[in-house]
Amino acid sequence: MSEPILAVRGLHTAIRTPSGPLEILRGVDLEVDRGETLAVVGESGSGKSFTALSIAGLLPAGAEVTSGQVLLEGRDLVALREPERRTVRGAEVGMVYQDPMTSLNPMMRIGRQVTEGLQAHGWSKDAARDRAVTVLGEVGLPSPQALMRLYPHQLSGGMRQRVLIACAIAPRPKVLIADEPTTALDVTIQQQIIQLVARLRDEYGIAVVWITHDLGVVARIADRVAVVYAGRVTELARTRSLFATPHHPYTDGLLRSLPTPGDPHQAPLPQIGGSPVALSALPPGCPFAPRCAHRQDRCDTEEPPLIDRAGSRAACWVPREDWHAPSAGVTGRA
Amino acid sequence: MPDRPTSGEIAIDVRDVVKHYRTPGRGEVQALDRVSVSVERGQVLGVVGESGCGKSTLARLLTRLERPDSGSVEILGRRIDLAKRGELRELRRGIQLVFQDPYASLDPRQRIGAALAEVLSVHRLPSGDGRVGELLETVGLPPSTAGRYPHQLSGGQRQRIGIARALAVQPQILVLDEPVSALDVSVRAEIINLLVRLRDELGLTFVFISHDLGVVRHLADRIAVMYLGKIVEYGPWDVVSDTPGHPYTRALQTAVPIADPGLDAPPTELVVTGEVPDAADPPSGCRFHPRCPLAEDRCRSVEPLMLPASGRHRLACHVVQSEAATADGTNG
Numbered sequence: 175m176s177e178p179i180l181a182v183r184g185l186h187t188a189i190r191t192p193s194g195p196l197e198i199l200r201g202v203d204l205e206v207d208r209g210e211t212l213a214v215v216g217e218s219g220s221g222k223s224f225t226a227l228s229i230a231g232l233l234p235a236g237a238e239v240t241s242g243q244v245l246l247e248g249r250d251l252v253a254l255r256e257p258e259r260r261t262v263r264g265a266e267v268g269m270v271y272q273d274p275m276t277s278l279n280p281m282m283r284i285g286r287q288v289t290e291g292l293q294a295h296g297w298s299k300d301a302a303r304d305r306a307v308t309v310l311g312e313v314g315l316p317s318p319q320a321l322m323r324l325y326p327h328q329l330s331g332g333m334r335q336r337v338l339i340a341c342a343i344a345p346r347p348k349v350l351i352a353d354e355p356t357t358a359l360d361v362t363i364q365q366q367i368i369q370l371v372a373r374l375r376d377e378y379g380i381a382v383v384w385i386t387h388d389l390g391v392v393a394r395i396a397d398r399v400a401v402v403y404a405g406r407v408t409e410l411a412r413t414r415s416l417f418a419t420p421h422h423p424y425t426d427g428l429l430r431s432l433p434t435p436g437d438p439h440q441a442p443l444p445q446i447g448g449s450p451v452a453l454s455a456l457p458p459g460c461p462f463a464p465r466c467a468h469r470q471d472r473c474d475t476e477e478p479p480l481i482d483r484a485g486s487r488a489a490c491w492v493p494r495e496d497w498h499a500p501s502a503g504v505t506g507r508a
Numbered sequence: 509m510p511d512r513p514t515s516g517e518i519a520i521d522v523r524d525v526v527k528h529y530r531t532p533g534r535g536e537v538q539a540l541d542r543v544s545v546s547v548e549r550g551q552v553l554g555v556v557g558e559s560g561c562g563k564s565t566l567a568r569l570l571t572r573l574e575r576p577d578s579g580s581v582e583i584l585g586r587r588i589d590l591a592k593r594g595e596l597r598e599l600r601r602g603i604q605l606v607f608q609d610p611y612a613s614l615d616p617r618q619r620i621g622a623a624l625a626e627v628l629s630v631h632r633l634p635s636g637d638g639r640v641g642e643l644l645e646t647v648g649l650p651p652s653t654a655g656r657y658p659h660q661l662s663g664g665q666r667q668r669i670g671i672a673r674a675l676a677v678q679p680q681i682l683v684l685d686e687p688v689s690a691l692d693v694s695v696r697a698e699i700i701n702l703l704v705r706l707r708d709e710l711g712l713t714f715v716f717i718s719h720d721l722g723v724v725r726h727l728a729d730r731i732a733v734m735y736l737g738k739i740v741e742y743g744p745w746d747v748v749s750d751t752p753g754h755p756y757t758r759a760l761q762t763a764v765p766i767a768d769p770g771l772d773a774p775p776t777e778l779v780v781t782g783e784v785p786d787a788a789d790p791p792s793g794c795r796f797h798p799r800c801p802l803a804e805d806r807c808r809s810v811e812p813l814m815l816p817a818s819g820r821h822r823l824a825c826h827v828v829q830s831e832a833a834t835a836d837g838t839n840g
Contacts, residue, residue, distance in 0.1 A: 217692035218663070330783050360558035361719060362780050362799075365763040387693060390722075390765030413769045431697035432767050433726035439745070440552075440704050440727060443697040449662045450692075 177248060178205035179381045180229070180349050185242035187221075187228045196454060198224045200405040201242065203480060206349070206398075209375060211382040213396035213413070215389065219450055221405040226353045226385045230269045231259050246349065265295045268342030270335075272354040277338060278326040284310070285322030288341050295345050305344055313340045314370055332363035336370065343374060350374075353385045368395055389432060393417060401425050404451050404461035411486035421488035423497065424462050460491070468497040518585070519681055519713040520547040520570065520603075525579035527565055534788040539565040541737040541790075542579070544814075547730070549680070552707065552714040554728025554745065556721055556760065560787050561734040563717045567685045570715060571605045572596065584680060601631060604674035608686040611666050614658040620644075620669055621654025627676045647672045648702055664695035668702065675706070683715045688723060700727065721764045725749040730820075733757045736787055736795040739814065743821030753832075754823045756780075756796045794826065802827040 187199040199221050206212040216222040227233045229244050231251060244251040251262055271277040278287055285306055292302035303322075310318035313336040326334055335355060342350055352371065356364035372395065375382050384395055392399055392413065399416045401409040401424065409422040420426040427446035437443065448465035451457065457464060463473040472491050480487040483494070527540040540562045547553045555563045568574040569581055572588045581589040588599045607613060614623060621640050628635035641651035647668040658666060667687060674682055684703070688696045700723065707714060718724050724731055724745075731748040733741040733756065741754040752758050759780040780799045785791055791798050797807040804827060812824040817832060 217694060332783050360784065361763040362558065362759060363783060365765075366781070368765075388765070389693065389767040393767045393769040394765040396769075417767065417769050428693055429767065431694055433697075433700070433722050434767070435725070435750070437726060442701045442704065443726070445697040445701060446694040449664070449695075 179208045179247055180383070181205040181243075181245040182225075182229060183243045183245065185225070185228055185244065186240045187224050187233065187237060188240050189237045191454075193454075195240075197240075198237070198405055198453065199228060202228075202402070202405070203407055204400045204410060206381040206383060208348075208381055209379040210397045211372070211375060211384055211395050213392040213399045214383060214385045214402060215387065215392050215399060216402035217387060217450060219453070220402040222385045222387075222402045223353055224405075225402065226269070226351050226383065229349075229383065230267050230351050231263045232269060261295065264291050264347070265345045266347050267349045267351060268345070268347035270338050270342045270350065270352040270355045272357050278334060280326055282325070283322065284324050284326070284329075284337055287326075287337065288322075288344055291341055292344055297345075306340075309340045309344045310337070312374070313337075313343075314366075315340070331359055332366065335359060335363075335367055339367075339370065339374075343378070343380070346378070347380065349381045349383065351383045351385070354387070355384070356391065357386070357388070364391070371395070389428065401428075404456065405453060406461075406489060407480065408462065408490070409486065409488045410480060411488075415484075415486050419484070419486075419494070421483040421486045421494055422462075422490045423466050423468050423492075425488075426497075427465075427467075460489070468492050517549040518546050519549040519551075519583070520545075520553075520715065521580075521582040522546065522566075522570070523580045523582075525566075525569060525576045525581065527562075527569060527574065527576050531788070534786070537788045538737050538790060539787065540569070540576070543734075543737075543739055544579075545732055545739060545742065547713055547715065549713050550707075550711055551729040552716055552727055554724035554731040555715060555717045555734060556719065556724050556731060557734035558719060558760075558784055560736060560784050562737040563734050564685055566734075567605060567683045567715065567717055570681075570683050571603055572600065573605070597631075601677040602679055603681040603683065604677065604679040606667075606670050606674045606682055606684045606687050608690050611658060611663075614666070614669065616658055618657075619654065620656050620658070620661070623669070624654070624673060624676060627673050631677045633677065643672045643676055646675060646706070662695070663691050664698055667691060667695075667699050671699075671702070671706070675710075679712075681713045681715070683717070685717045686719070687716075689718065689720065696723070703727065721749055721760055722766070733760065736784060736790055738795060738824070740796065740825070741821075741823040742814070743817075743823075744819075747818075747821050753817050753821070753828045754825050755800050755802050755828070757823075759799075794824070 182202055182204045185199050185202040186197060188195040188197045202225055214222050214225055228239055239252050246266060288306035289302040292305055307318045310321055315321055315336050356367050371382060374380060386392060396413045399411055399413050400407045403424050409425045420429060430444040431446060433443055446465055451461045459474040459476055460478055463469050470492055478489045478491045480489050522543060522545050525540055525543045529537045529539055531537050557563045569576055575589050580587055583599055584602050586599060591599050624640045624643055625635040628639060640654050644651055644653050649668055688699050706712060716727055728745045731745050732739045735756050741748055741752060741757045752761055782799045793809045794807045794812050797803040806826055812826045814822045814824045815829055816822050
């Protein structure tokens with residue numbers, strides 16, 4: 175296999191807190207190929223958004239990458255100095271956020287929102303303008319020329335999200351990072367944005383990292399999936415394998431808890447139980463062990479690395495064959 | 509699938525309700541336009557739709573946070589839209605609202621026990637520790653939760669408190685407005701299971717409002733689909749979610765991604781284009797026509813009526829209705 179366009183290796187990111195630094199990412203590993211979509215899925219506090227921000231070099235004040243690598247075509251972005259990093263950010267790695275209203279400047283016309291970034295990366299004013307018109311058309315916005323003169327509040331939520339995507343892809347980045355880009359949108363609009371990003375990925379060979387909490391969205395967009403729990407990747411697999419044969423009990427629990435058409439109507443859904451572990455009070459072993467139905471002694475003392483399992487990788491000591499049957503009283507799904 | 513047996517008693521009866529809001533700059537927004545729906549006691553009505561469809565306005569009318577411009581809202585056989593003082597207080601005890609984010613409505617400086625006791629005393633009900641403990645237990649929380657502050661609770665625990673607060677007055681009906689949408693996936697199943705258990709144990713009637721057809725399908729006995737202030741399809745849960753007739757419901761059904769990568773992407777002809785139009789200036793004729801793949805000339809000028817498709821299944825679509833009529837003609 176050729177070298178992945180983006181590879182993240184052992185990424186640690188910490189934030190400053192009154193009681194000292196707190197690790198939010200505890201060694202994240204993932205990779206994405208050209209023209210491929212990787213979904214990073216997790217629940218609140220799992221570290222999925224910090225993964226996106228660390229890759230894009232857009233961490234907020236008080237947060238920093240403390241070790242590990244973000245390799246873009248083999249070049250380590252973490253090791254770059256600030257001026258170089260700024261060139262890469264935006265030009266080679268584009269970012270789209272969840273809320274298009276807060277990430278667009280309300281006082282700035284749409285045209286300038288798109289051209290500003292391009293000019294910062296050395297495009298001439300005229301070239302940036304031409305590119306902006308083209309790219310607004312590419313993301314499916316009607317009459318881009320006229321649209322250039324409008325302000326964000328004059329657009330609907332779906333149109334604003336298209337503008338943000340236009341801003342991100344205008345400099346022709348190699349990687350597009352999308353942090354919950356459809357969470358604030360209605361489902362019919364979400365569907366349009368999903369199709370748009372898939373088309374851009376296929377036409378321009380962009381690698382997409384799509385951060386989401388929604389397993390339905392994952393099933394529809396992703397070639398591969400990284401499941402994040404307590405600041406680490408717990409399972410990394412091709413999308414179909416992940417849904418058909420999860421190798422981590424957390425992934426298994428998430429999938430079982432979703433209502434699906436095959437479930438008995440109004441019957442109890444299987445639930446994981448417990449609540450996500452606090453990063454400030456991690457257990458010595460596997461962070462999922464306190465909630466895990468398949469825990470063994472080793473899990474309480476030693477945190478598992480990603481282990482190869484039938485083409486997938488899972489951070490779990492216990493192979494699927496040794497898992498217990500779903501507990502009684504809960505309607506398990508075969 | 510047969511309906512769950514009911515007394516046939518009507519818990520909620522909404523007739524021809526119209527509600528407008530005056531908004532600065534946009535003029536008059538029609539939030540609900542001649543909406544009628546009823547719910548039998550012990551049943552779960554699921555209400556599905558996207559932003560601006562009127563589902564939250566419906567919740568506010570049912571609980572008398574607002575009154576309709578015209579039409580009637582009957583709760584447990586009495587007109588809550590007309591009720592005054594004493595009767596209103598009594599009716600409000602019968603129907604309670606649960607919000608998407610209970611955190612927003614909890615005082616951050618008040619302990620959970622005090623918050624629940626306050627609700628009880630406002631309604632002049634016994635508010636001792638025993639009753640508070642009982643309420644917590646009903647929603648699956650230990651009595652020690654009473655001593656905690658809202659920020660010390662997880663999202664799921666806070667939603668349980670939101671439900672406990674609604675249950676404090678021993679209502680017969682709960683109106684749940686997106687109660688699981690803000691929750692993490694692993695917590696969502698817990699709250700759904702809790703709701704099913706409460707419905708069975710306490711014999712409650714639910715109006716469950718959500719944009720998520722998958723969750724509504726699991727919980728509801730009947731489903732009403734709303735678009736831009738109107739109910740466009742209504743019927744038994746399995747009919748509406750699995751074999752919907754209205755093109756908007758079909759679009760919703762394909763737009764909600766199912767967590768099964770083995771399924772093909774939806775056929776492009778079912779992907780609706782455009783966005784929900786401004787409710788201040790709704791389209792003429794059928795309000796869905798500008799986005800509808802089946803739209804014909806008459807859809808642009810004549811508003812379709814809700815007509816029976818089969819049994820209790822009703823929908824408002826010229827094209828589907830005349831296709832059904834033609835098929836009947838051929839068969840008959």
